[in-house]
Amino acid sequence: MSLRLERLSLNAGASATGRALIRALDLEVRPGERWVLLGPNGAGKSTLLAALAGLLTPNAGRVLLKERALAGWAPAALARERAWCPQFWLDPFPVAAWETVACALLAIDPRLDAASAEHDARAWLAEFDMAAMADHDVRRLSGGERQRVALASACAQGAPLLLLDEPTSHLDWSHQALLQARLHRWSNDGGSVIAAVHDLNLAWSLATHALLLDGRGGAQHGPRASVLQAAPLSAAYGVPVSQREEDGTRWFRIDLEHPA
Amino acid sequence: MTLRPPPLALALALAALGVPAALALSLLSGSAGWGVPSSEIFWLIRVPRVLAAFGTGAALALAGALIQLVTRNPLADPHVLGVTSGASLGAVLMLVVAGGVPFAAETGAVAGALGAMTLVFALAWRGMGRGLAPAAQPGTVIVLLVGVMVASAGGAGVSFLLAIADDLQLRNIVFWLLGDLNGAASWWPVWLALGAALLLAWPRAQELDWIARGDAWAWTLGVPVARRRRVAILAACLATGAAVATAGSIGFVGLVAPHIVRLTGLRHARLLLPFSALFGGVFLVLADTAARTLIAPAQLPVGVISAAVGVPLFLTLLLRRRP
Numbered sequence: 001m002s003l004r005l006e007r008l009s010l011n012a013g014a015s016a017t018g019r020a021l022i023r024a025l026d027l028e029v030r031p032g033e034r035w036v037l038l039g040p041n042g043a044g045k046s047t048l049l050a051a052l053a054g055l056l057t058p059n060a061g062r063v064l065l066k067e068r069a070l071a072g073w074a075p076a077a078l079a080r081e082r083a084w085c086p087q088f089w090l091d092p093f094p095v096a097a098w099e100t101v102a103c104a105l106l107a108i109d110p111r112l113d114a115a116s117a118e119h120d121a122r123a124w125l126a127e128f129d130m131a132a133m134a135d136h137d138v139r140r141l142s143g144g145e146r147q148r149v150a151l152a153s154a155c156a157q158g159a160p161l162l163l164l165d166e167p168t169s170h171l172d173w174s175h176q177a178l179l180q181a182r183l184h185r186w187s188n189d190g191g192s193v194i195a196a197v198h199d200l201n202l203a204w205s206l207a208t209h210a211l212l213l214d215g216r217g218g219a220q221h222g223p224r225a226s227v228l229q230a231a232p233l234s235a236a237y238g239v240p241v242s243q244r245e246e247d248g249t250r251w252f253r254i255d256l257e258h259p260a
Numbered sequence: 261m262t263l264r265p266p267p268l269a270l271a272l273a274l275a276a277l278g279v280p281a282a283l284a285l286s287l288l289s290g291s292a293g294w295g296v297p298s299s300e301i302f303w304l305i306r307v308p309r310v311l312a313a314f315g316t317g318a319a320l321a322l323a324g325a326l327i328q329l330v331t332r333n334p335l336a337d338p339h340v341l342g343v344t345s346g347a348s349l350g351a352v353l354m355l356v357v358a359g360g361v362p363f364a365a366e367t368g369a370v371a372g373a374l375g376a377m378t379l380v381f382a383l384a385w386r387g388m389g390r391g392l393a394p395a396a397q398p399g400t401v402i403v404l405l406v407g408v409m410v411a412s413a414g415g416a417g418v419s420f421l422l423a424i425a426d427d428l429q430l431r432n433i434v435f436w437l438l439g440d441l442n443g444a445a446s447w448w449p450v451w452l453a454l455g456a457a458l459l460l461a462w463p464r465a466q467e468l469d470w471i472a473r474g475d476a477w478a479w480t481l482g483v484p485v486a487r488r489r490r491v492a493i494l495a496a497c498l499a500t501g502a503a504v505a506t507a508g509s510i511g512f513v514g515l516v517a518p519h520i521v522r523l524t525g526l527r528h529a530r531l532l533l534p535f536s537a538l539f540g541g542v543f544l545v546l547a548d549t550a551a552r553t554l555i556a557p558a559q560l561p562v563g564v565i566s567a568a569v570g571v572p573l574f575l576t577l578l579l580r581r582r583p
Contacts, residue, residue, distance in 0.1 A: 054480070074482075078482065079481050084477070092332045092334050093473075093527060095263070095527065107470070107483070135262040
């Protein structure tokens with residue numbers, strides 16, 4: 001399973017008149033790789049993830065999954081290959097946390113009986129430390145708890161490619177660590193992950209590869225050590241980023257005292 | 261707050277007792293008081309009227325549940341979104357243009373309902389086709405605002421046509437704006453539409469639940485969202501149109517019934533749709549019984565009763581909602 005971007009161009013909102021976010025991007029994501037998607041607010045991280053999920057039609061170029069263009073996939077077949085976890089949730093009606101996860105299980109295997117769907121859903125919630133809240137109404141959960149339900153449901157879908165839009169935005173430190181460990185295991189099992197993140201230190205420990213968008217159409221990508229560097233990060237974010245290396249781990253901070 | 265599993269056995273028992281009880285109460289009470297009427301009155305007046313009331317209430321409640329799911333909006337219903345006024349306008353228009361044609365009112369009402377619904381979606385949502393909202397925040401407020409505008413326009417259109425047409429066949433303005441079972445001509449078209457709507461929507465009810473939780477998310481789970489939404493809307497418009505052709509534009513049943521059913525714990529669409537229909541049917545049968553007995557021998561339009569019960573119920577629900 002690999003995902004390939006061919007001369008992909010995306011405008012804001014995928015509209016013809018929108019601001020150009022990505023221009024002619026070529027990229028390949030292979031099994032076992034964990035990609036972080038970086039860039040300033042509004043640089044197009046969510047738009048790119050939506051396009052990779054097949055929700056948006058790119059302005060130019062194409063996305064190939066298993067060497068077949070996304071446009072040629074049926075939604076049901078696509079659901080077995082990739083899971084998409086959005087950044088925001090709107091829960092208009094009451095539903096228990098485990099039922100949300102069970103949706104993903106039943107969508108992939110409609111013949112799954114109710115008892116095993118519930119059992120598996122609770123097991124996935126337990127993986128994300130949500131076992132005790134499996135029966136809670138999702139509308140009453142905190143932001144981080146809701147996010148863990150969404151992540152559990154994305155993993156439960158069983159698709160090898162995970163597209164995660166800011167999966168750590170509401171998570172505390174312990175659950176960020178839990179998610180990282182889970183994603184490492186995911187890629188060791190042959191899955192791949194593309195996750196938009198804002199925390200550069202988290203990005204370093206999470207990723208094998210990185211894609212850095214500058215929001216003006218430009219992008220840098222490659223193994224994490226080549227992209228997660230002070231110079232390109234400073235240029236993309238417009239603030240002086242300094243880096244320090246310690247036992248093979250790179251640390252980043254914003255250096256306000258020494259403007260670039 | 262934990263959510264308990266749906267109390268299906270209890271709900272079935274309540275329905276098995278409540279539906280016959282409501283029907284019996286309604287069949288046995290008339291303008292002359294309580295008791296078994298002559299068989300002529302019973303079979304020619306009472307039974308058709310109760311059947312019309314039940315079918316209309318059930319159709320409106322089913323339409324309300326469907327519209328709430330596909331617009332992902334707990335405050336939506338056929339009345340609020342202007343679908344019933346669209347149906348009224350369509351029915352009156354057809355009666356003016358082609359009054360003698362069989363099923364003129366029914367056809368016009370269904371067409372009007374579809375027209376109003378399409379208008380609301382076209383104005384409020386960017387395209388119904390592949391109109392997925394990856395941002396997970398479709399215009400919940402804008403759908404309601406556009407719906408209210410469409411409802412006002414439809415109501416104005418009905419009033420205008422009635423003012424210039426001045427035809428007895430068109431029934432009165434109260435019927436079209438408030439709803440009245442006194443004018444119900446035949447009871448079975450609404451039952452036919454109700455059955456068709458359930459057949460269209462129920463087999464895929466589970467996927468409607470997923471769409472209600474996020475249309476883009478549901479699509480990534482493999483649900484053909486646009487097609488499911490169109491079918492659900494078609495079912496809702498069919499039910500609403502037939503209900504309006506039978507009893508005029510009755511509000512609040514469509515809004516309140518699904519909420520009450522949800523409050524009992526029957527929150528999955530597979531159960532929500534049939535039980536909303538049952539509750540809506542019982543609600544309107546009881547409302548109509550009150551409407552024709554409270555100030556007997558005069559009759560109130562049933563819309564007065566459904567609004568008198570529905571408005572406080574709706575406001576209570578609205579104010580209970582914590583942000």
